[in-house]
Amino acid sequence: MADPLLRVDGLTRRFGDLTAVDGVSFEVRRGELFGLVGPDGAGKTTTLRMLAGVLSPTTGDALFDGISMARDPERAKPRFAYMSQRFGLYADLTVEENLRFYADLHLVPRAERPARLERLYRFSNLEPFRGRLAGKLSGGMKQKLGLSCALIHQPELLLLDEPTFGVDPVSRRDLWLIVHERVEQGVTAVVSTAYMDEAERFDRLALLHQGKVLAVDTPAALQASLPGEILEIRTDRVREAREAASRLPAVRRAAIFGDRLHLTVPSAADAPGVEAALRQAGFEPREARPIPPTLEDVFIERIAAAEAA
């Protein structure tokens, strides 16, 4: 890869008998929005803590623009921002006082502060609350303030650990807007999430499961890599229909979503056959159509493949 900003190589961290992160390798290009995607316990937080130089790897290393985060994190610190899940906001300071505090901490020149605050307020929609105590903000607004504080020194690299955890969809959209805006300005970001529906926002992502990387690619390439097609079929008696569909040789996987089935089949050409078979079994399938696979579908396929190997 041409000139990655971050090169993660065989990163491993053990806690006693538990290997939380197990030989993780990937590269992040300059200006890329990169995702670490996986369920709780997949190793996302431990990986990010090692990338931020706050936790030493057992083996392996992460190089940030050539700087070893295992051995020399202090040299890199002025150039990146790390927002952990428990970001240190001061509950008894107002929104604006928190921003000013972080600006002081990072030695942001006074002349530049008004413009930076203005920009952060514009994207976070926090301006009406500038005089409110941080402790009195809702969860979503706290996250937005934490992110704004992390961005005040205009870092080159953002490391964000589940910034949207527990945040409602409206605040979540604001948070992503702040991230996207920075990335459009050339900042590189590594963001973790357990939510598959957020994964489509990334330029590229690593799917993490039980401490290991299952795949690294663009969302589109991961979706295209799914063998076969997903058929969505509405049907009556959906649980029985799923049982019947699972027994069809063409159906590799069958899941229920409300009154619809999602069936993984070799190709869209299998749709009429599957529908006919369900009808013959006494069901009334309708509105069968191929749907684009979600990253959740891809993840399930990859986990199954990893476990079979």
Add this chain to the structure above:
Amino acid sequence: MSAPVAVEVEKLTRTFGDFVAVDAVSFAVEAGEVFGFLGPNGAGKTTTIKMLTGLVPPTSGTGTVAGLDIRRQGREIKRRIGYMSQLFSLYADLTVEENIAFFSGLYGVPRARRAERRDWVLEMAGLQGQRRRLTGDLSLGWKQRLALGCAVLHEPPVLFLDEPTSGVDPISRRSFWDLIYTLAAGGTTVFVTTHYMEEAEYCHRLALMNRGKLIALDTPASLRAGLREPLLEVRASDGVKAVEALKGAPGVAEAGLFGRAVHVTLKDVEAAGPGRLAGLLRERGIAVESVEPIEPSLEDVFIALVEQAGGAPVD
């Protein structure tokens, strides 16, 4: 064919001083339905759930849960519902079986039935092989299955779940929802509150609240099909500039970044067709790769409905 009603509320209202937390909300949920309850923070979801579970009395309006009056029979209701949240505190230092025994006692399961209920829960949740393991040693997916099992030991006709599969891996999530569907098929009504559209997709119907009011109630597919404002995805050389150019352009309701792409909701398709938008961007010196209509996600629908209803509450 219509199933009996398990939850019904009529003009349910709750005020706290001057603040109307829940404002004349009416809906009915059938037995065996998986019913999703969505809304931004402060929309009134929690207060509604508290009224349904007999924790907060309504200021006005009426409601029944499992045939019991929420105004007069709050105590009985608590014994006829199950509740599971992410914060559900199983005892980490008890075994699976010991947790089940503990919650059987708590929910007043008759002694004669406890062994049968325990076996049912172990089988339903697929936990037979783990019965003597310490709960703290189980994976998150197994803990959630056990928590669900404990919440239904007393066979409640109505089950409340709060973001039940948050953070679990996708395979565990699917098998968890299979359990939910099994319960629903047995007649249990399942009330799911969540912020996550990937959970909402599993529900039969979704209710969306904003500013105390019920602003939408339909199946996920119909909500998606009913989005009045079409959605275009624009790929351009500079997303931030494209958003600035498109915001406020004729026919455009909203423009925002989604990854590298710009998602544009239209209020007037005539005034803002793909050709026009591309032309407008090129005039500003922004190179356009593509402008294509896309199918809205549930999250797009959710946000559009909240905006139409006056935007999320500012707390």
